[in-house]
Amino acid sequence: MRTYLLGAVLAALALPAEANKVFVSNERGNTVTVIDSDSWEVIAEFPAGNRPRGITISPDGTRVYVCASDDNLVRVFDAETYEELPSLPSGPDPELFVLHPSGNPLYIANEDDNLVTVTDVETRQVLAEVPVGVEPEGMGISPDARFVVNTSETTNMAHFIDTADYAIKHNVLVDQRPRYAQYSADGSKLFVTSEIGGTVSVMEIDDDGAPELVHKIGFEVPGVLPEWLQPVGAKITRDGKWLFVALGPANRVAVVDAKSYEVTDYIMVGQRVWQMDFTPDEQFLITTNGNSNDVTVIDVAAKKALRSIQVGQQPWGVIVQPDM
Amino acid sequence: MRLIVPLAAAAFGLASACMAADLRTGVLRVDYPSVPPVTRLDARPSDLGFAGAALAQEDNATTGGFMGHGYALETVAVAPEGADAALDALLAEGIGTLVILARDADLLRLADRAGPEVLVLNAAARGTALRDGDCRANVLHVTPSVAMLADAAVQFAAWKKWTRLYLIHGSNPQDLALAEAYRRAAARFGARIVEEREFEDTGGARRTDSGHVMVQRQLPVFTQDAREHDVVIAADASDVFARYLPFHLWDPRPVIGSAGLQPVSFDPALEAWGATQFQRRFEALTGRRLAEADYDTWLALRVLGEAVTRTGSADPATLRAYALSEEFELAAFKGQKVTFRPWNGQLRQPVLLFDGRITASVSPQEGFLHQVSPLDTLGLDAPDSACGAFGGG
Numbered sequence: 036m037r038t039y040l041l042g043a044v045l046a047a048l049a050l051p052a053e054a055n056k057v058f059v060s061n062e063r064g065n066t067v068t069v070i071d072s073d074s075w076e077v078i079a080e081f082p083a084g085n086r087p088r089g090i091t092i093s094p095d096g097t098r099v100y101v102c103a104s105d106d107n108l109v110r111v112f113d114a115e116t117y118e119e120l121p122s123l124p125s126g127p128d129p130e131l132f133v134l135h136p137s138g139n140p141l142y143i144a145n146e147d148d149n150l151v152t153v154t155d156v157e158t159r160q161v162l163a164e165v166p167v168g169v170e171p172e173g174m175g176i177s178p179d180a181r182f183v184v185n186t187s188e189t190t191n192m193a194h195f196i197d198t199a200d201y202a203i204k205h206n207v208l209v210d211q212r213p214r215y216a217q218y219s220a221d222g223s224k225l226f227v228t229s230e231i232g233g234t235v236s237v238m239e240i241d242d243d244g245a246p247e248l249v250h251k252i253g254f255e256v257p258g259v260l261p262e263w264l265q266p267v268g269a270k271i272t273r274d275g276k277w278l279f280v281a282l283g284p285a286n287r288v289a290v291v292d293a294k295s296y297e298v299t300d301y302i303m304v305g306q307r308v309w310q311m312d313f314t315p316d317e318q319f320l321i322t323t324n325g326n327s328n329d330v331t332v333i334d335v336a337a338k339k340a341l342r343s344i345q346v347g348q349q350p351w352g353v354i355v356q357p358d359m
Numbered sequence: 360m361r362l363i364v365p366l367a368a369a370a371f372g373l374a375s376a377c378m379a380a381d382l383r384t385g386v387l388r389v390d391y392p393s394v395p396p397v398t399r400l401d402a403r404p405s406d407l408g409f410a411g412a413a414l415a416q417e418d419n420a421t422t423g424g425f426m427g428h429g430y431a432l433e434t435v436a437v438a439p440e441g442a443d444a445a446l447d448a449l450l451a452e453g454i455g456t457l458v459i460l461a462r463d464a465d466l467l468r469l470a471d472r473a474g475p476e477v478l479v480l481n482a483a484a485r486g487t488a489l490r491d492g493d494c495r496a497n498v499l500h501v502t503p504s505v506a507m508l509a510d511a512a513v514q515f516a517a518w519k520k521w522t523r524l525y526l527i528h529g530s531n532p533q534d535l536a537l538a539e540a541y542r543r544a545a546a547r548f549g550a551r552i553v554e555e556r557e558f559e560d561t562g563g564a565r566r567t568d569s570g571h572v573m574v575q576r577q578l579p580v581f582t583q584d585a586r587e588h589d590v591v592i593a594a595d596a597s598d599v600f601a602r603y604l605p606f607h608l609w610d611p612r613p614v615i616g617s618a619g620l621q622p623v624s625f626d627p628a629l630e631a632w633g634a635t636q637f638q639r640r641f642e643a644l645t646g647r648r649l650a651e652a653d654y655d656t657w658l659a660l661r662v663l664g665e666a667v668t669r670t671g672s673a674d675p676a677t678l679r680a681y682a683l684s685e686e687f688e689l690a691a692f693k694g695q696k697v698t699f700r701p702w703n704g705q706l707r708q709p710v711l712l713f714d715g716r717i718t719a720s721v722s723p724q725e726g727f728l729h730q731v732s733p734l735d736t737l738g739l740d741a742p743d744s745a746c747g748a749f750g751g752g
Contacts, residue, residue, distance in 0.1 A: 128636070128639070146636050147636060147639050147640055147643065149421055166421075166424075168421055168422055168425060169417075169418045169421050169422060170633070170636055170640075187422075188633060188636075188690070189418055189422075189661075189690070190418075190421060190422040190425065191422075191665075191668070191690075192422070192425060194425070203425075206425045206426075208668065208669070210688070211688055211689060211690040211696055212633070212690040230690075231688070231690035231695065231696045232688065232690075232696065233696075260733065262694075262695040262696075262732075262733075263695075284694075
């Protein structure tokens with residue numbers, strides 16, 4: 036608690052951006068690797084349960100949440116000491132989750148059970164289980180927190196779950212194997228990646244939160260078979276200008292003009308690029324590369340890969356600690 | 360407080376947007392009298408194929424819950440002499456889509472008996488002729504052909520530069536057809552069959568009945584004095600001898616084909632491409648590991664489910680047209696979308712190479728290119744197929 040207050044005071048003084056911790060879940064290594072975003076050195080690696088995949092952090096930057104898929108729970112770690120805190124119930128096989136912007140609750144996709152589980156992170160109680168399509172995976176939340184979007188990989192839908200009553204209000208069919216859902220910061224657009232379909236579906240969101248499918252972004256890289264251009268993770272800059280799309284086995288991150296939907300660039304990264312996260316100042320984007328066991332640091336403005344950093348075995352997810 | 364949201368409420372969002380479509384599908388499996396397999400690990404589960412159907416039914420019904428589409432499934436296992444009557448009974452119930460697990464000749468007869476209004480998905484018959492001159496407009500082949508499997512195996516050998524092949528085949532017609540597929544594959548991918556032998560199926564008194572001692576003595580003798588070769592190709596569709604070949608050859612060589620490294624539509628070890636989740640869901644539902652026939656049946660029903668989802672129709676002709684169209688694509692846990700070949704109704708798909716414990720490789724292999732899709736390097740390409748039932752593709 037004391038650390039937290041000190042952090043708040045420091046942030047209030049508006050000091051230049053401090054180094055942030057980058058937490059990377061290693062699916063096969065059963066660990067989380069911690070990287071310093073200033074020196075880009077690995078500063079720690081700690082056990083994180085069995086098959087850690089989805090990873091996120093509380094808005095105050097103190098608690099790291101990890102989907103320990105094979106333990107059927109969400110493990111919680113102190114972001115400072117890496118000490119394990121009491122776990123959260125998640126339902127079976129949690130893969131990805133999204134935290135309410137307030138820090139509570141947590142919305143968790145249960146891949147084997149066709150459910151989204153809603154868990155209160157303070158009381159550690161399950162608040163609701165929402166039946167969704169087959170193999171739920173991607174989880175996004177609208178900036179106003181009215182809707183949680185879940186993508187189901189075998190049903191091929193984006194399900195819009197009303198956070199007030201946990202009822203699904205909209206379903207949108209997208210291309211094969213949707214993996215990730217990302218709202219723009221102003222909530223006016225939603226991007227859903229389809230790994231096997233090879234596309235990103237763009238939806239415009241109206242004032243009531245209702246989606247309309249308006250475009251599908253495709254990808255093309257000379258010398259790479261179209262089958263290997265498989266969109267997985269996606270992140271958009273706060274100003275809504277640039278969408279970055281991880282293309283899995285194509286070993287590239289696509290840079291998309293988020294207004295015109297034109298792909299302007301492909302950045303070579305490590306092998307089987309999966310998930311991504313920005314540093315809080317959006318100067319850097321970090322990608323997990325599952326088959327080369329490293330992460331790539333991308334200079335967002337220059338749209339260039341700067342360096343790669345070895346992490347644990349089969350890195351899956353990444354989250355950057357907010358400024359403290 | 361724990362709130363379970365009923366699926367009906369969850370489906371609310373789409374209720375107005377969709378028309379109702381209800382698909383009823385029959386899964387017809389013909390069970391042939393057979394001797395026990397060479398290894399008991401190959402024993403046929405009584406729910407073979409049907410277990411895959413049960414998972415597909417769950418998957419389709421879950422999606423259907425959001426779309427306002429209903430799915431019903433009827434599974435029938437029948438002896439060969441009862442197959443026609445079982446088919447008639449399914450058709451009499453008004454079923455217009457069928458998944459059939461039967462041998463080539465029975466599949467053909469049943470498809471013809473069902474007639475052109477009925478859409479048949481072939482989940483077991485692998486004869487290449489069914490995708491060639493014997494093709495039928497009302498049959499879509501979900502299971503790979505013998506030619507696709509042989510091509511997948513020989514591509515791997517060629518990638519390894521194991522181009523001198525020693526082909527050992529059985530003596531039954533299906534073994535000879537398999538051997539022919541390997542000869543064709545060798546010619547296509549730059550390999551050579553330097554030695555070829557037939558292992559005769561002597562019926563009840565199998566050479567191998569005497570157990571491992573006799574096998575250990577006889578197989579080296581049977582395989583000795585072969586011309587210099589890199590790999591042994593086992594073509595034993597009858598399950599008579601291939602399982603004994605690894606470790607009992609005269610020359611120490613790897614075995615590919617009906618034993619050793621086997622080309623399969625799917626294997627229970629695959630973990631890549633989300634397959635782990637698929638395997639787990641199958642195992643939780645059925646209590647056993649997935650077999651190829653389960654995968655092929657699951658995939659056949661998913662083809663139908665995907666077509667219903669995208670067209671909003673349960674009409675067999677509409678589903679067939681959509682499946683064969685450019686719009687159709689389906690994720691099948693093999694790393695890329697699967698689609699149908701418009702010239703013969705065969706599903707394009709990767710073929711896994713399974714050593715019994717792990718997925719050792721997946722074909723098509725790197726470097727085998729094709730103007731349309733690398734997947735079309737496996738099996739009958741448009742110019743190879745004499746099938747005319749699909750309007751010439």
